[in-house]
Structure formats: C-alpha cells, structure tokens
Amino acid sequence: MTQARIGLIGLGTMGAALALNIAEKGFPIAVWNRTTEVTRAFAAGAGVLAPRVIPTEDLAGLVAAIAKPRAIILMVPAGQPVDDQLAALAPLLDADDLVIDAGNADFHDTNRRNAAGLPFRFLGMGVSGGEEGARHGPAIMGGGDAADWDRVADVMSAIAARAEDGTPCAARMGDAGAGHFVKMVHNGIEYADMQMIAEVYGLMRDGMTMDAATISAAFAAWNEGTLKSYLIEISAKVTAAADPHSGKPMVDVILDRAGQKGTGRWTAIEAQHLSAPIPVIEAAVMARNVSARLDERMAGEARFGAAPQPCTIQPQVLEQALIAGKILCYAQGFAMIAGASERFGWTLDLPEIARVWRAGCIIRSAMLNDMAAALAEDPSRNLIMAPFFADLIETTMPALRQVVSQGAAAGHALPALASGLMWFDLMRTGRGTANMIQAQRDFFGAHGFQRLDGIDDAHGPWGRSA
Numbered sequence: 001m002t003q004a005r006i007g008l009i010g011l012g013t014m015g016a017a018l019a020l021n022i023a024e025k026g027f028p029i030a031v032w033n034r035t036t037e038v039t040r041a042f043a044a045g046a047g048v049l050a051p052r053v054i055p056t057e058d059l060a061g062l063v064a065a066i067a068k069p070r071a072i073i074l075m076v077p078a079g080q081p082v083d084d085q086l087a088a089l090a091p092l093l094d095a096d097d098l099v100i101d102a103g104n105a106d107f108h109d110t111n112r113r114n115a116a117g118l119p120f121r122f123l124g125m126g127v128s129g130g131e132e133g134a135r136h137g138p139a140i141m142g143g144g145d146a147a148d149w150d151r152v153a154d155v156m157s158a159i160a161a162r163a164e165d166g167t168p169c170a171a172r173m174g175d176a177g178a179g180h181f182v183k184m185v186h187n188g189i190e191y192a193d194m195q196m197i198a199e200v201y202g203l204m205r206d207g208m209t210m211d212a213a214t215i216s217a218a219f220a221a222w223n224e225g226t227l228k229s230y231l232i233e234i235s236a237k238v239t240a241a242a243d244p245h246s247g248k249p250m251v252d253v254i255l256d257r258a259g260q261k262g263t264g265r266w267t268a269i270e271a272q273h274l275s276a277p278i279p280v281i282e283a284a285v286m287a288r289n290v291s292a293r294l295d296e297r298m299a300g301e302a303r304f305g306a307a308p309q310p311c312t313i314q315p316q317v318l319e320q321a322l323i324a325g326k327i328l329c330y331a332q333g334f335a336m337i338a339g340a341s342e343r344f345g346w347t348l349d350l351p352e353i354a355r356v357w358r359a360g361c362i363i364r365s366a367m368l369n370d371m372a373a374a375l376a377e378d379p380s381r382n383l384i385m386a387p388f389f390a391d392l393i394e395t396t397m398p399a400l401r402q403v404v405s406q407g408a409a410a411g412h413a414l415p416a417l418a419s420g421l422m423w424f425d426l427m428r429t430g431r432g433t434a435n436m437i438q439a440q441r442d443f444f445g446a447h448g449f450q451r452l453d454g455i456d457d458a459h460g461p462w463g464r465s466a
Contacts, residue, residue, distance in 0.1 A: 003067040004030035004054050006155055008075060009085060011042045014077030017134035018102070018127070018159070023052040025158040030054040030065035065091045070097040071152050073125075078105045086118060093120040098148055104128050107177030107184060110143060112178040121148050124176070126183020128361035129161065137161035139361035141186075141353075143179025150256055161360025164369075169360045173353065174346035181270075181340055182353055185333050188267025188281040190362045191260075192329045193231050195284035195416040200318050201235070203407055203414075207311030212249030216240035218315045226323050226392075229365035258291045267336075274343060276336040278330040279419035285416050294457035307411035313403060320399030321417060327393055328420035330371060331383035338379070351376040384427065397424070 004027075009017045011033040019042070022029045031054065033039045036057055041056035056062040063070065070093065076085055082101055089099060099123040101110065110124035122144060129138035140160050142149045149156075149172040160170035173179045204210040204218065219236035223229070241250040268285045271278045290297070301307070334350055341348035354372035357363055374386035383389055404421050407414045426432065438449040439460060448457040 002028055002054070004028045004065050005067060005071075006152065007031070007062050007070065008211055009033070009059075009062070009072060010075035011038050011251065012075065013131050014041055014127070014134045015073075017131050018073070018075060018138075019053070020049055021135050021137070021159045022155060023049040025155075026052070027158070028054060030056055030062050032056045032059060032062040032419070059092060060087055063089075064204070066226075067095065068097075069151070071100065071155075072098070073100045073102050075102055078103045079109070082109070083113075086113065086122075090119050095120060097121065098123060098151060100125050100152065101180075104183070104187075104261060105177075105180045106266060107143075107180040110177035110180045114144065121145070123148050124178075124180045125154075125156075126173075126179045126186070128183060128186055128363075129193045130356075130362065133161065133360050133362075137169075137360050139186075139356050139359065139364070141179040141182045141356060142170070142172040143174060143177055143181070144172070145175070146172060150335055156421065161364075163355065163358040165353065167358075169356045169358060171349075171352050171356050174341070174348050176344075176346075178344070178346045178348060181344075182337060182344075182348070184263050184266050184270070185337055186357065186363060187261075187263035188278065188285075189333045190231075191264035191267075191284040191288065191331060192280045192333075192416055193229075193326065194285050194327070196322060196325045196420075197231060197235050199407075199412075199414045199417050200309070200322055200403075201239070203207040203311060203313060203318060203403070203412055204315070206308035207407065207410055207412055208313065209310070212239045212251055218318075221315075222319050222322070225319070226320065226367065227326070227365075229367070230362060237349065255294075256291060257294055258288045260285075260288050264288070270340075271336055274336060274339045276332075276339045277423060278332040278336055279423045280325070280332055280416050283419040284416035287413075307410075309410040311412060313404055313406055313412035317399045317402055320396040322401040324393060324396035324400040325417050325420045326365075326367065327384065327389050327396075328424055329416075330367075331389075332423065334371075334383055348451060350379045355420045382427075393424070 006022060006027060007030040008015060009032050012033060019029055019031050031039060031042060031053060041053045041169060043050060043053050046053045058063055074082060074085055076082060082105060100123045102125045114122055124143040126141035127138045137160055137345045140156050156170040157168040160168040162168055173182045201215060204215045216236050216239035219232055219239060223232045223236060241253055243250045245254045246253060264285045268282045337348055338350060351372045354368050354375055358368045370388055371383060374383060374388055382391055400421055404414055404418045441447040442449055442460050443462050448459055450456050451458045
C-alpha cells in the first residue's frame with residue numbers, strides 16, 4: 001500500500017479543505033477523524049483526489065499509514081483538545097516524528113508545548129484564509145525549530161497561496177510559538193481593518209443615506225486603487241448581494257451583532273504585556289464587545305435618541321481616510337511584532353511577514369508589497385516613518401481628520417478611525433503631557449521623575465505625601 005507523505009487529524013471544515021489541498025498538490029495524505037463516519041464520508045467525496053487520500057479507522061492506523069519519519073497535522077480546536085491529542089499520539093510515535101498544530105492556538109500554549117519535552121518533534125503553525133484559503137492556498141506562518149520546518153517546507157510551500165511574483169506565502173517565523181503569535185497579530189489587524197471598513201460603511205449608510213448598491217459601487221471603485229485588498233473586495237460583494245427571501249439588500253437584514261473567536265482579544269491583551277500601543281485593534285475589539293450588548297444599545301437609543309445624524313462627506317474623502325487608517329493600523333501591528341521579537345528572542349523577520357501576508361490570508365492587500373519593501377529598508381523604523389508611507393500619510397491625513405471630526409460631530413461611532421488618529425497625533429508630538437502625569441505620581445506616591453536638565457529621580461516641592 002502507498003504510504004502517505006503526511007497525515008492529518010480533524011476533518012472539520014478547515015481540516016477537510018487543507019487535506020484536499022495537500023492531495024491536489026500531489027502528496028498522498030492519511031486522514032483520521034474521531035468520528036469514523038466523517039472520515040469515510042470525506043474519502044468517499046474526494047472525487048478525483050481519492051487515490052491520494054488514505055482514510056484510517058483509528059490513530060494506530062493513521063500512524064502506520066505515514067512514511068517515516070512521520071509528519072502529522074492537527075486540525076482540532078485550540079486548547080485542551082490539542083493537549084489531549086498530543087497525549088493520545090505519544091505512545092504511537094517515534095522521537096523523530098513531527099506533530100504540527102495548525103489550529104488557532106494561543107502562542108503561550110505553543111510555547112508551553114514546545115518546552116514540555118514531548119516524546120516527538122513539535123511545530124506550531126498559523127494558517128490564514130478561511131475555508132477557501134485552506135482549500136486553494138492559505139498564508140502559512142510556522143513556528144519551531146528550523147530543521148523541523150524544513151522537513152515539511154516542500155508541502156507547505158506547495159499548498160500555500162502565491163503572491164503576484166510567484167513567491168509562496170509560507171515561511172518559518174521563528175522558534176516555538178512565533179508562528180502562532182504572528183497569526184494572532186494578523187487576526188488583530190483583521191479585526192481592525194474590518195471595523196474601519198464598517199465605520200465608513202456606517203457613514204455612507206446613515207450619514208449620507210446611500211443605498212447598498214451605491215455603497216457597493218464605492219467599495220468596488222476603491223478596490224481598483226490603493227485600497228485594493230480582499231476585505232474591500234468582499235465588502236463590495238456583500239453590499240451588492242440580495243436576500244433571496246425578502247429581496248432586500250442582504251446587509252440590511254443581518255443583525256448588527258458581531259461574533260469573534262477570541263484571537264483579536266488575545267492580541268489586545270498581549271499588547272498590554274508588551275507595552276505595545278495598538279489602539280486601533282483595541283478599539284475594534286471593544287466595538288465587537290459593544291455590538292453584543294444589543295439590549296443595552298437599544299435602551300441607550302430609547303433614552304438618548306438615535307445617534308447618527310446627516311453627515312455630508314465625499315466618497316473620495318472616505319477612501320483617503322481609510323487609506324490613512326489602514327497604514328496606522330498596520331504600523332501598530334508590525335511594531336507589536338517587533339516588540340515581541342525582542343522580548344522573546346525570536347528574531348522575527350518583519351519584511352518576510354509582510355510578504356507572507358500578501359496573498360491567501362484575510363488581510364491580503366496590495367499595500368503589503370510596499371510595506372514589505374519599507375520594512376526591508378529599515379525594520380527598526382516605525383512604518384509611518386518610512387518615506388513612502390510618511391508621504392502617503394501626509395496626503396491622506398486631512399481626510400481622516402475630516403471624517404473623524406465631522407462624523408463625531410454628527411454622532412457617528414468611529415472608534416477605530418478615531419483611535420488611529422489620536423495615536424498618530426501622540427506619535428508626532430515631541431513634548432506631550434506625560435509631565436503632568438509624572439508630577440501627579442510624584443505628589444501622591446513619591447515616584448520621582450526625570451527633569452529636562454537630565455537629573456533622574458527628582459522630586460517636586462510638594463513633599464512626599466498628599
């Protein structure tokens with residue numbers, strides 16, 4: 001019997017799509033799902049790819065079907081299910097076999113598993129692109145030993161999305177949980193990008209009374225320019241779609257309560273541990289949390305009145321504001337990754353991360369080509385200071401100011417766009433107001449401060465107690 005090049009555990013939506021992708025690229029793959037009927041149904045539905053799919057009835061059968069040294073991808077829910085699966089595999093695998101957790105794991109869990117002394121090799125791997133990406137080409141972010149990555153790099157490169165220059169969007173990010181960390185930040189940026197698009201959509205819908213079809217046309221036009229990206233592309237498509245039941249625009253019959261899997265929240269939490277300011281992502285997480293409080297929002301509208309009032313802003317101004325917001329958001333994300341690289345000793349390659357994100361993943365964008373180039377010039381420099389993006393920010397910042405100021409004056413909620421603007425203003429202020437905070441801290445806690453003349457641990461004339 002032909003032995004598989006690689007194995008896969010977990011034939012849910014993502015696992016099944018990834019397995020078919022691997023088989024389609026010419027690699028025999030052994031598959032197992034804890035529900036045997038799911039495994040059988042998957043193999044029966046593999047069509048022309050069936051000769052390269054080896055269904056197995058149990059874990060021992062899966063292990064036996066894979067050529068040594070074995071490599072097995074886990075596509076199971078994050079958390080305890082991964083630990084349970086690793087424990088079940090432990091007595092069946094050899095020391096040089098490799099298990100790859102390709103789920104949405106918390107990178108801290110990946111670090112822990114990497115350091116736990118497992119009786120086999122272990123990689124953490126972020127996979128982005130949803131079901132469509134998993135089936136036809138995701139962005140892949142690996143984490144673990146270079147030698148372990150190299151063992152499966154041919155498979156990962158073959159199944160990954162391709163950038164316009166033909167480069168596969170798959171790479172090892174660094175040691176241990178680096179791959180899952182980068183995937184986490186990717187998801188945080190995804191939250192922010194979606195929230196900024198939603199805020200602009202709200203201005204068009206509620207402030208400018210544009211119908212869904214007109215909004216769709218605006219998004220479609222923007223997708224031909226600097227904002228060209230997957231999220232803008234699908235925004236045009238979802239606003240153009242009609243509800244098959246009512247005939248109304250599909251977006252107009254969807255409840256405005258956004259779900260989340262938690263990775264955006266993880267990004268916001270980890271940023272605090274790293275002292276990395278990511279206000280646009282934090283605002284997006286906050287907005288999703290507020291969206292879930294539908295009853296409270298309805299009570300607020302009943303008490304204070306509906307917020308959105310007419311707001312006349314030209315579509316091209318909204319486009320420019322989105323460009324500015326996007327740059328600020330990505331700059332924050334890359335700065336957070338740089339901070340983690342230093343904290344955890346990962347030596348994360350920022351230009352390579354930008355290149356991996358160019359295709360396959362949810363945040364893929366034409367702008368990432370320029371970001372990769374700017375980060376390659378000087379990875380230690382904040383993206384907003386790269387000449388190309390500094391010039392673009394100068395051009396688009398007036399639009400962002402207009403959108404935030406006019407939108408806020410008319411009662412439109414723009415948390416992500418406004419947070420980006422406030423962060424930018426902080427970043428361009430040489431002397432801010434933290435001197436007042438230091439004076440207060442010294443007054444009530446004798447914490448001391450540094451003077452402008454360079455004297456450290458100075459204290460004010462107010463004494464050491466309130």
